[in-house]
Amino acid sequence: MLKMAEPIIHHRHPEFQELFVRVTKNLQYLFQTKGDVLTLTSSGTGAMEAAVCNLHNPGGLGLFVNGGKFGERWGELMRAYGVTPIEIKVEWGKSVTVEEMTKVLEANKDVRVVYLTHSETSTGAATDVKAIAEVVRKKSDALIVVDGITAIGAMEMRMDDWGIDVAVTGSQKGLMVPPGLAFIALSERAWKRVEQSKLPKYYFDLKKARKSLATNDTPWTPAISLFIGVDAALEMIREEGVENVWARHARLAQSIRSAAQALGLKLLAKSPSNALTAVFIPESIDAKKFNKVLKETYKITVAGGQGHLTGKIFRISHLGYYDELEMLAMVSALELTLRDCGYKFEPGVGVKAAQGTFF
Secondary structure (H helix, E strand, O other), X not given: OOHHHOOOOOOOOHHHHHHHHHHHHHHHHHHOOOOOEEEEEOOHHHHHHHHHHHHOOOOOEEEEEEOOHHHHHHHHHHHHOOOEEEEEEOOOOOOOOHHHHHHHHHHOOXXXXXXXXXXXXXXXXXXXXXXXXXXXXXXXXXXXXXXXXOOEOOEOOOOOOOOOOEEEEEOOOOOOOOOOEEEEEEOHHHHHHHHHOOOOOOOOOHHHHHHHHOOOOOOOOOOXXXXXXXXXXXXXXXXXXXXXHHHHHXXXXXXXXXXXXXXXXXXXXXXXXXXXXXXXXXXXXXXXXXXXXXXXXXXXXXXXXXXXXXXXXXXXXXXXXXXXXXXXXXXXXXXXHHHHOOOOOOOOHHHHHHHHOOO
16 A cells, blocks of 8 residues: 555656566466466456457357356356357356366357356355366367456466466455456467457457567556556565465465354355355344444444345455454454344354464
């Protein structure tokens, strides 16, 4: 935050180019790729849109997994660009299996791109993208595109080793910076498809972005202050070590899951993400009162449910700049809120369970 408050620099001057080179190199480390990583001034959805409009021709086929609001978005983007979407629909809170993916690929040999969501933010469910990417490679020539918006920087991602062709993320999740930057990494296999794409594009034309990258520049005016912030954040990740970052997120996630279960609360995700945890609000509690007490009395903000889960769940983030003590504070506030709402439990049982995961 302090770095972003410093006087602005010009994005066409050497100071910015030096920063840009460092950011790009550290993004390759974060994505675990030797390929180009492009930075776009947009939300993460901008990078998702760029993936769609740069990889297809009109009337092409794309396969996507819909297990929540953000998996659903891949289908919406394809329809917007005249790409024919094939949907694998899974129950919210569950993740696509290798068997399900195999069956659909065998029935749809002409699929050009497979779109996955590594961490489904609306449900807290994680997809085993390593295993799914392996079966996609075996069963088709389709490109593998991963929405890693809440996963990259929070969960293990080895883009090159896992054979992922395109991965995207945003600045406001694992990178700990306000929203406004999106990042998209592409394999050489993906770049060949970009060269063939005839869908309309302008601001999200990745060929223009790659051409500018070669001279340490951007085709359009970037969000300079956010670049400065993400530079500092990436240096922090470098210093901690990306494997240690993944391990920390796993540790924090387990503390929240353990605490919720010790309190008798039900988790939504069957294969949980390490970026966030979705928890059902007990039926005996008024959801509006729960959220109001947690926020206004104990100054803790959580996200609610989306779609048909509105008013039924709350979602706790544990990605980015968090540590163990903040998880204990979260669980303490949760216990106090549950007490104020009339929920019965043994006081301190959640805090004890959370703390137990740190020993």
